[in-house]
Amino acid sequence: MNRLIIIISKLAYFVLHKLGRGTSFPGKIALKLNKNILNYFEMPRTTIFVTGTTGKTSVAGTLYEIYKYSGYKVVSNLKGSNLIDGVTTAIIEASKINGKTKVDVLVIEVDERYVKKVFKFITPKYFIINNLSRDQLARNGHFELVFKEIDKSIDEKTHLILNADDPLVTKFGLNKKNKITYYGLKENKYSTKKNRIDTLDLAYCPKCHKKLIFDYFNYGNLGYYHCPNNDYNRPSCDFEGILTKVLKVENETIKLNNTALYSAYNILVCYTTARVDNVDKDKIVKSLNNLSLKVKRLNEFKVKNNKGTLLLSKNETPLSYNQSLEYVSREKGTKTVAIGFTRVSGRYDLKDLSWLYDINFELLNDKSIEKIILIGPFAYDLAVRLKTGNVDPKKFLYCLDYKNSLDYCLKHTKGDLYCLLYFDLNYLYIDQLKERGLL
Amino acid sequence: MKIAYLYYDFLNLYGESGNIKIISNILKYNKIKHEVLYLSLDDKLEFDKYDLVYIGSGTEDNLLIALKHLSKYKNDIKKYIDDNKFVLVTGNSIDMFGKKIEDNKALNIFDYEVTKGSRKMEEVYHNNILGFINNNSYNSEYNDIDIIRKNNFYGTYILGPILVRNPEFVKLFLNNLTNKKLKYDLKLETKAYNQFIKNFKENVNE
Numbered sequence: 001m002n003r004l005i006i007i008i009s010k011l012a013y014f015v016l017h018k019l020g021r022g023t024s025f026p027g028k029i030a031l032k033l034n035k036n037i038l039n040y041f042e043m044p045r046t047t048i049f050v051t052g053t054t055g056k057t058s059v060a061g062t063l064y065e066i067y068k069y070s071g072y073k074v075v076s077n078l079k080g081s082n083l084i085d086g087v088t089t090a091i092i093e094a095s096k097i098n099g100k101t102k103v104d105v106l107v108i109e110v111d112e113r114y115v116k117k118v119f120k121f122i123t124p125k126y127f128i129i130n131n132l133s134r135d136q137l138a139r140n141g142h143f144e145l146v147f148k149e150i151d152k153s154i155d156e157k158t159h160l161i162l163n164a165d166d167p168l169v170t171k172f173g174l175n176k177k178n179k180i181t182y183y184g185l186k187e188n189k190y191s192t193k194k195n196r197i198d199t200l201d202l203a204y205c206p207k208c209h210k211k212l213i214f215d216y217f218n219y220g221n222l223g224y225y226h227c228p229n230n231d232y233n234r235p236s237c238d239f240e241g242i243l244t245k246v247l248k249v250e251n252e253t254i255k256l257n258n259t260a261l262y263s264a265y266n267i268l269v270c271y272t273t274a275r276v277d278n279v280d281k282d283k284i285v286k287s288l289n290n291l292s293l294k295v296k297r298l299n300e301f302k303v304k305n306n307k308g309t310l311l312l313s314k315n316e317t318p319l320s321y322n323q324s325l326e327y328v329s330r331e332k333g334t335k336t337v338a339i340g341f342t343r344v345s346g347r348y349d350l351k352d353l354s355w356l357y358d359i360n361f362e363l364l365n366d367k368s369i370e371k372i373i374l375i376g377p378f379a380y381d382l383a384v385r386l387k388t389g390n391v392d393p394k395k396f397l398y399c400l401d402y403k404n405s406l407d408y409c410l411k412h413t414k415g416d417l418y419c420l421l422y423f424d425l426n427y428l429y430i431d432q433l434k435e436r437g438l439l
Numbered sequence: 440m441k442i443a444y445l446y447y448d449f450l451n452l453y454g455e456s457g458n459i460k461i462i463s464n465i466l467k468y469n470k471i472k473h474e475v476l477y478l479s480l481d482d483k484l485e486f487d488k489y490d491l492v493y494i495g496s497g498t499e500d501n502l503l504i505a506l507k508h509l510s511k512y513k514n515d516i517k518k519y520i521d522d523n524k525f526v527l528v529t530g531n532s533i534d535m536f537g538k539k540i541e542d543n544k545a546l547n548i549f550d551y552e553v554t555k556g557s558r559k560m561e562e563v564y565h566n567n568i569l570g571f572i573n574n575n576s577y578n579s580e581y582n583d584i585d586i587i588r589k590n591n592f593y594g595t596y597i598l599g600p601i602l603v604r605n606p607e608f609v610k611l612f613l614n615n616l617t618n619k620k621l622k623y624d625l626k627l628e629t630k631a632y633n634q635f636i637k638n639f640k641e642n643v644n645e
Binding site for chain 1: 558
């Protein structure tokens with residue numbers, strides 16, 4: 001029976017692949033026919049699962065590139081979803097009809113809420129947790145719930161690869177017998193003494209509840225911390241990166257296509273994982289220096305004589321949204337910023353707006369910003385958020401008609417245009433820019 | 440005027456800082472001298488010094504830790520409320536002011552008891568208040584959408600920036616707090632409120 005299910009799923013995969021579609025459909029069929037189908041598969045020599053609030057796709061994609069470059073047969077769920085259907089699709093792709101594996105390495109990106117569903121069937125060799133923070137609270141509940149769910153589903157045979165700088169992530173290391181490898185970034189020119197966000201997800205020692213002392217922050221809740229009673233200190237790192245214009249680790253130098261801190265963490269965890277798995281060091285460094293990963297969250301185009309930038313900005317995920325704002329504030333020159341979304345969430349129709357106040361929109365309080373264009377049905381809610389953060393309402397322009405908002409932006413832009421858009425508008429703009437030959 | 444923002448770094452899941460910011464902006468606009476005291480677990484609380492106390496929402500574990508800290512001041516809080524001083528509580532922190540949360544003794548300002556169950560979510564548009572609810576608290580006396588009042592204590596399960604989203608409520612609240620008819624520049628806030636109702640609530644029965 002399982003053989004037949006695999007044949008059907010593989011056929012579906014083949015047809016859809018020919019049609020140029022990346023999909024989770026084959027996995028969906030397989031699970032429909034046998035909900036325990038994941039028990040059927042032999043795992044390859046190396047299985048790596050990646051989760052975290054941000055950076056999952058980049059990390060999985062980069063690891064895929066490293067292994068491929070180093071001569072391994074590798075499959076990943078990069079084209080499908082990171083829910084159980086997508087994970088199953090990738091595993092089917094990596095397996096023969098008899099369930100035996102045909103690859104050396106499986107790299108799987110998994111949504112935080114689906115870890116427990118997948119780990120019921122699979123015990124990965126490596127499990128990377130890159131960061132954890134408040135994210136889509138109406139969907140996930142808060143991060144403590146997410147933490148507990150993941151924590152319970154970790155098998156002690158799995159080798160954990162944890163971000164030492166994120167105190168919510170190092171909590172996974174408490175009371176565990178697992179092998180753990182820690183990575184982190186040293187203080188660098190982007191580090192700050194004070195936190196740049198109002199709301200830290202973990203400010204207190206989880207053991208004694210004393211306030212953690214941060215020597216510096218890298219971004220969000222990530223930094224170098226210790227508990228005044230030494231109950232909960234940042235672990236010492238097995239792989240510690242030094243970020244300048246490049247990333248240095250173990251005396252190796254890795255070029256970065258941008259110096260955003262989250263990119264440096266993403267690259268560092270891939271280096272760490274591949275090293276731990278004994279991939280040839282020269283090959284790791286070479287492949288990382290030849291990365292041609294497309295950055296999904298950033299597209300550049302031309303506006304008159306200036307530059308336009310689309311920055312995918314995720315509603316309800318301050319850690320991600322703040323990265324867009326920090327990007328804008330780091331850029332030089334006169335700027336126009338466009339912000340908007342048509343829905344709070346692509347997954348549900350619940351219009352919580354509290355998350356707007358957990359994002360550091362105060363960064364838009366900046367002389368280099370001439371105009372701020374607020375787009376869509378929530379334009380005035382955004383205006384109120386910015387005004388509450390003391391951004392001058394005289395700079396605001398409103399375009400409630402989101403379908404024509406790209407034209408409106410192009411017409412009203414002064415200097416370079418930065419569009420901080422949720423998925424809905426980001427993809428609309430990409431289509432419209434392509435139609436006009438601008439992208 | 441002294442505003443105590445309690446557990447600002449511990450009970451802060453839903454954009455609560457927005458409330459503090461709008462209060463501060465309006466007081467500034469009216470040239471009323473004020474100070475926001477950011478207080479938390481490591482601090483000693485002095486209720487006789489505060490004119491307004493604000494508490495937001497947190498994880499279930501954090502709420503119990505905060506309750507333990509706050510319980511040391513149980514009598515001070517009771518006196519503070521009996522003296523008609525101002526409190527604003529948004530989200531599940533309202534649990535702390537009842538008799539108990541599950542088996543944990545609470546502050547006993549109100550008679551309700553709270554049990555924890557499955558998570559419920561709801562958009563709120565009730566008595567002209569706009570907001571959102573996401574909690575797993577089951578209160579023996581009050582509904583999630585109620586504004587729980589006693590003297591100048593205002594509590595609700597509605598999350599986060601309730602004062603920013605509801606311009607009429609912030610006016611009422613701050614006029615009461617200052618005992619003055621303040622000046623307001625809330626054109627944008629009113630527009631946002633009306634636009635939200637026009638977009639999403641016009642066909643919804645209250």
